[in-house]
Each structure stands twice: as structure tokens, then as C-alpha cells.
Amino acid sequence: MSAQPIPFGKSAHGLRDSQTFSSSSSVQLPRTLARPEFIEVSPVAIAAAAPELVNVPLDYIRRRLRSEAPQMMAGLSSLAPSHVPSSLPKSHLPPSLSIPLRAPPSRATPTYPTHVLAVSSSKSSHDTQAIMVPVHSLVLAAQCARLPELRTPNTAVSHTLHLPVIPMSVPSPAAFTVLRSFMYDHRLDGVLKALFPVPPSFLANLSHSAVRATMSSGPALHQLSLYLCEASGHNLQTLTTYTAHVKDLWQDMVVLGLFDSELWDTLDLAWDIVLGAMNLAVVMRQ
Template sequence: MPKSHLPPSLSIPLRAPPSRVTPTYPTHVLAVSSSRSSHDSQAIMVPVHSLVLAAQCARFPELRTPSMPVSHTLTLPVIPIAVPSPAAFTVLRSFMYDHRLDSVLKALFPLPANFLANLSHSTVRATMTSGQVLHQLSLYLCEASKYDLQTLTKHTAHVKDLWQDMVTLGLFDTELWDTIDLAWEIVLGAMNLAVVMRQ
């Protein structure tokens, strides 16, 4: 949506849920735009629950209390925010809800499915101390990127974007920080391998 035409709120029609289901509706819509460029006039509209963000983002502004649904309509306040990378914000939003480290890595660059399956924080930490596994993951990424430095540079930028958004939001989750550190080591290793292969 154009930043210059953001409404103060959005009214969302609601369907009647099954009688046994108590719905948990979003409380706000974030209009997420880039803080890097004043030329970017678009904002990504992202529904959120204020409690989820307040519990995990130390630097997120306080969100006003939304109104309750009235006559099968939910009115959500629209809150403009600026982060270095709106695309990276959508990855972080998903993590704040499901805490899946594998989804974070999948969003950054390709990795072997057997490594991502049931990925845990302990696996991330163990991988960081294993030069052999780090090398294998970097080699996999290098081959998946066809040893192309431009592609690997884009992957590096995605990791950096996620890191910058985390700092901006004050998202201090140890598991997520360790996963970003792992992603950085893998992509730098892949770039080094690509350079060696070109020589």
C-alpha cells in the first residue's frame, strides 16, 4: 500500500467461527516500510498481535489497545513502522510466532533438508563448533549457488538484513542470534570456496 495513503485503521469483516472455537484475532496491522530509502513509497501490511511483539521486541513502540469486534467487523489500527528491510521483518514476524529456526534458515538460502529437519538450538550450537560440518554446509550452499559470487552476495545481504532488523526491533532471542551467526559463517565459507574455485 502507498505510504502516503495509509488509513488510520482497517475494518475486516469476520466470519462466524465454529461454536467450539475461540478465535484469536490480530490486534493491529503494521505498515512496514524501509528506513533505508525515502524513495520507497510502499508499505507492506502485516497483521500482528501486540502481545507477541511486546513480549519479544524491546525497542518496539507501545501499541494502543484496539477495539473489540462489533457487528461481525474487526477494526484494526494501522501502525506505520520503518525497518532496514521489510522483507526480513516478515521472516522475523513468523519466527516470533512459531520459533522455528529451520524456517529462518530456509528464508535466507538453500541448505540440506536433512540438516534442517528437526533443527534445534543445540544443533545450531554444535554446528558452530564443528569445522567439518560448517565446511559441508558452505560447500552445499556454494554448489546450490553454482559458485556464483553475485548469488552468494545476495544471500549475504539477506543475513545482514535480518541482523539489522533484529537490532532495530530489539529482538534479543539467543536461539535466533546463534542461528544468524551460523548463517553468517556458512555464507562466508561459501563465498571463500567460490573464490578459491575461480582461481
Template sequence: MALTLIYCIFLISLPAMFQVASYPSSSFPMHGHGHHQKQQQVSSPSIQLPRTLARPPFAEASREAILAAAPELASVPAEYIRRGLRSRANEMLAGISVLSGSHLPSSMPRSHMQATISIPIRPTQAPPTYPTHVLALSSSKSSSDSVMLFPVHSLILASHCASLPRMPPPASPPSTTLHLPVLPFSLPSPAAFSILHTYMYNHRLDSVLKSLFPLPAGFLQSLSHHTVQTTLSSGTTLHQLSAYLCSSAGSNLHTLTSHAAHVKELWQDMVALGLHDPELWDTIDLAWEVVLGALNLAAKGH
């Protein structure tokens, strides 16, 4: 699936001096659903970074997709479905864990893919909630024959992602073999999807940030959406986090640019999937502010 991005980030070679916009003196504006954030793109001869990462217009999850995954929820709003799924996260993640490793490879050549993947399972008294499908992700930015495989529950994807194609119907309930229909899909960064895959189940903002770059353990402990929003409006706290990140990278511009690339790839995947989670979007905003600040500090030599 091709994705046309309004704003691109070109991470090529770094100049001797690198400059991005510093923190504004006032609070950062919070983004709302359905609004594009006006961007002031900053650049140098060999690198360009947008001041902020744009959010596409809000689009709710497809009612048709939800209906295909769970007909009994036809009249339930998507937001209520997402909240209800949180209480089942552990049993669904347990079902995914059973398939990890030798049962389901993490990747395979696209040419070897079939419409269904069959996996033997052991009957138990209290079986976990097994995945219903396998997402086979290829990169929209390369011609690699390899696809990454993610066992998923169709209702999780259908209720979170507005831009997924219609999923194949699930197989019959498992007995001794699990038959998982395969859904091929293309994303800018299949590797970055692993962060989103976990988040759609556990909704842990600290795990998202830890997957992107180092931050103080005290800040990440019990991280809430309120903490994220408060931090976004505090130039002092943002500076402290940027200084920590800059120090952890040894003020190395190449390392910090790699961190920026990881945030950018996660953002691109969210846009491509139509994943409109306000808490996650604010967390991506926070990650971007911190990494831009760290790049500024490294470029200025503190």
C-alpha cells in the first residue's frame, strides 16, 4: 500500500554544524483530532527535519471491519470496543506468546507466503485467546522479498486502524491446529510496527518511549498521558530530557539522527495505518521534541 507523506525527513550525511529549531518560549500547542499542524521545516544543506510531525485528519475505525471481526459488536462504538479490549490484553498477549519462536517465524520470503498459516497447538483446560490472523508486512520503501510476520487479533486491528484493508474471514475455532489467514500489507517501516503492535494491546506509553531511545527511569516510571501533556508544555523539563538523551549518545550527531529516524518511522506507520490514538500521538510529539532538542544541544556543543 503506497503512502504519500506530506512531510518527508531526509536523513543523509551530517554537516559539520547542524541546526534545528529550539524550543519556543511559550507552551507547545496541543494537536486536536482532524487538524493539520502547521510546520516550519528547518534544514541544512544535507538534512531536513520538520519542526513538528503532522497529524492526518481524524478517521474512525471502519464499522465494516469491526463487523467482520465481531458481528456481535455491530452497535457498539469503536471507542468502547477499544476500552473493553484492554481488560483482555493479557490473555491475547499470552495467545501471541504461544506462537512465538519455532511455531511462527518472525519473517519469511514473500515468495513462500501462503493464504493461510497452520500451527499445531496443545489443547489445555484454560487456553489463551489465540490470534485470528497473521499480518505479513512488507516495506513500501524497498523492493525486498522479505516480509515480517505478526500474529494479531482481528478485532484489535479493526478497532484501532482506520486504513487497513478488509481482513480475510477467520478460520473455524481451533482444536489441535490453528489456521491463521494471512493479510499482506505494506508499511514504510515493518520493523517499527512491532512497537505499535504491542501498544495496541497494552497501551503502555513508557514502553513506546523506551523502544525509541534512552530516557531517565524516574521519568518513565508510571508514565501517564497527563505526564506526557504536562511535559510537552514545560520547556524546562523538555530541556532536561533532551540533555539526558544528548549525554547518553555522547553528543554524537549520527546516533541522535538515528533516534530521530526511529521516531519518524513510527510516525509514518501510524499515518499509514490510520491509527488515531490521542495518547500515542502526544507521546510521539514528546519524543520528537526531545530528540530535536538533543540534536540542538549536540550541534551547539552544549
């Protein structure tokens, strides 16, 4: 899906509302990243992942997932790393993986993952590898409206976990790992840190309200863009790479149908920051 310039409700960093940013004759960036039409997650997908939650309100399910995040993350940490390959050839994916369990590093009682996603790029036919990402099916079913059903297997847990391997393709597997972390911990600072350098003081206790307040403050946006510009050494190529990180995250969010408002506002903030940094780098070169 390609980005299209759309009207934007404020001006910042020297760009008018509906302008595209151009760092050269070959680079055209939209002023904003368009949000797709909202789609609610499928009750059928919820039922496949957790039959006991049929007819349970979705808000309750999401609140429960947030409260149980420590147990689920403990379950992920319980998988013996040596038995979870970081990647496998797309053409030779096993139907399942048998993974020995170890004691989790936290005190939380582990809730074990249900599947391993074999995530590959939908943009590159030359990418022959799929990264292997353990997940809990309910976490994805409750937050991603465009994913197929992931039926939770009835697997007895002993000292080894047997997880089905599910092939999946997204525009950016690297961006998917960022989104997977967010779907568990809902940390906005983690999302921003994965995209480009951000002042540690800004990331401390970052909340949704702080994100929204920053987006409405020209001086605050300017300071964050200036920090990024200086962190990149005023290098447009480096800043273009950071821009690609944000756009990759946006494309994956669209494909997954991930409509979390906190995440979308953070994405908008990241786009404002990186466009402002590129604008400053261009001005400093003149």
C-alpha cells in the first residue's frame, strides 16, 4: 500500500498542511501517513483462539490481556532459545516445532505461547528466509483485524512445548517484531526507540497523553527533530533509513489491521519527528 498525501490539521517544521516533503528529485514523502478505515476484530477469530471467550465483550478481553501480559511474557521467556531458530528457509518450514521449556527468569506463572509464526517479506521475492516468532494466538486475534484465524491447539504441556508453525507474510518482518512486542507490553517508548534515536528524558514514563501533547506543540516537535538530526550527523541517507523504519511500521499496521489509537498517534508523532529532522538537514546543507 502506498502512502498518499492527505490534509493535516497543523503545520510544523516549515511544511504546509498538505505538502509532500522532497529531499531530492527522487525522494517524495507524504506529509502524513493515512489511516485506513477502522475494522473491528473478528469474533470468529477470538473464538478460534479462545473458545471460552465466545460472547465476552472485546474490551474486557483486551483489559484481561494487558493484566496477564507478565504471565504471557514469562511463557515466551520459558522457551529454550537454542531450540527456537531465529529464521528458517521459507521453502522448508516444518509443520511444528518441539521446544524444551526452562524456568522463566521472572516470578510470574508462565502462560505458554500457542504458535510460532514464520514471518517473511511480502515485498521481496528474493527473501528466502522467514523469521520465527512465538506468539499467543489470542493476543493477535484481539488486536489484529486482518489476520486469519489462529486456532489454539489442544496441547498438553510437560517439559516440551509442541507449537504449530504458521507461515505469514508482511511488508516488513523487522517491523512486525516491534509490533509484536507492543501487542504484549503496550510500551510506546519501546516503539519509538525501535525506529530512531530519541532523548531518554522524553521516553521516561512516556504516555499516550504525552504523545498527543507533543504532537500539538511546535517547539517540542522541533526539539525532537533537532535531536534526531544531530544524532544522524545531519546525514540525509541515515535519516532516510529512519524514515523507512516508520513507513515499514505503518505498512505492517495496515496489513495486520492493527487499529490501536495509542500506537497510531505514536506513529504520527514519529513521522512528524523524522520529517522535521530531514527538513532541518536540508536547510543546514544550504
